[in-house]
Amino acid sequence: MSLCLASAGAVKALSLAAFTLVWTHSIEKVDWQEDWHVTPAGLELAQARVKGTGAGMEPPPEARLIDGWFVWKPKRPPMPEVVLGNSGAAGEWRLCADGQCRTLSAILGHPVGANVTAMRVCDQ
Secondary structure, X not given: OEEEEEEOOEXXXXXXXXXXXXXXXXXXXXXXXXXXXXXXXXXXXXXXXXXXXXXXXXXXXXXXXXOOEEEEOOOOOOEOOEEEOOOOOOOOOEEEEOOEEEEHHHHHOOOOOOOXXXXXXXXX
């Protein structure tokens, strides 16, 4: 399977079956992480973690505190597309796979800036 990223006219395909999406909350300045699987049904959110609580980042009741992170398994079906916005207030989205994290700008080869980035399973 492959993950396709599209932003500001650029498209990049990444050959991977799983990845972690990481960002810093714009107000609380703490990390949020989501583990995703690339499946034939779409992008499947497997687990979410947040390092703290605060403005707009309250973990759900089923979250458990593990090593300083609130961890839970979101209950939602696979999604055909996930669209990421960028306010510019907290740095860039980072995509981690195979022990390496890179910003979306580094992956796409140009500054993403305020442009949205769409993630989806690549057409075969």
